[in-house]
Amino acid sequence: MRLAFMGTPDFAVPSLAELIASGHEIVAVYSQPPRPKGRGQKLTPSPVHAFAEAMGLPVFTPESMKAPEAIETFKSLDLDAACVVAYGQILKAEVLDAPRLGCFNLHGSLLPRWRGAAPIQRAIMAGDRQTGAQIMRMSEGLDEGAIILSELMDIYADDTAASLGDRMAHVGAALWPRALAAIERGGFTETQQAGEPTYAKKITSAEARIDWTRPAAEVDAHIRGLSPFPGAWFEVEADGEPVRIKALMSALAEGQGTPGQVLDDALTIACGTGAVRLTRVQRPGKAAQPADEMLRGFPVPAGTVLDGSRRVEKAEPSERGPQG
Structure with missing residues (x-):
């Protein structure tokens, strides 16, 4: 043809x-x-x-x-x-x-x-x-x-x-x-x-911000759905200034706490219910890397509360069946 x-x-x-x-x-x-x-x-x-x-x-x-x-x-x-x-x-x-x-x-x-x-x-x-x-x-x-x-x-x-x-x-x-x-x-x-x-409207940067008040399964899906671009993101304070970090991969994890609270030294974060562990991240001006590598030079200790818990627009809930 x-x-x-x-x-x-x-x-x-x-x-x-x-x-x-x-x-x-x-x-x-x-x-x-x-x-x-x-x-x-x-x-x-x-x-x-x-x-x-x-x-x-x-x-x-x-x-x-x-x-x-x-x-x-x-x-x-x-x-x-x-x-x-x-x-x-x-x-x-x-x-x-x-x-x-x-x-x-x-x-x-x-x-x-x-x-x-x-x-x-x-x-x-x-x-x-x-x-x-x-x-x-x-x-x-x-x-x-x-x-x-x-x-x-x-x-x-x-x-x-x-x-x-x-x-x-x-x-x-x-x-x-x-x-x-x-x-x-x-x-x-x-x-x-x-x-x-x-x-499936176009993804916006504001929408990419992680809302830690949502259930862990939704946060995990949000992170994976936006990886690698534009990248779901959160902010953590370093030297008195907010640093925006992209979360590029995550997994469901055990734990409970205040939404956005870091639960351990391996970047497990409490959500509205349950928790997620961030496994791949990216700092500004840096290449994407495993979370444990980032933590060696940029520690985010347990007890830190991430500034990413404001409510953002949700994607439509999934339905079981051939289209979801």
């Missing part, structure tokens, strides 16, 4: 690699424009952009796919279909209708649960036990299109957004050849989404 691929982050690279390996003709790759990165703020292409160039594929990086010139260029490609994975731009009807067979998107949840920007993070934060990778036909509504193909996935007790996202990127990539073959021959049934939708 004659395809365009539209994607930006690392999550999308396995899908592009799978489409290339499957023998499809990738006539154009669309990605977000290069952005300043690092201390020198050098313009850096996205992971998809860099991979596509390494594969010798033409790359387009319009600031907006709503611009008339971008739409006309896309129409002129004479596509059979477009495959979209975390592109990061809204596509108008003119774009969605341009390919002969339509535009299709890989989404990281079991729709209509977790429509929106952060489905992987929200599923972990909500304590969901299952999620999935789905390829759907794109429509102008937010992740409202009919489902073409799905793959269920378990969420493990030690999953972070990074580990689940990496697994899902490869599971989802493997769906593309099957989905496109079915689309090309018309041998599939489009399944309309059913049930009440939930929304």
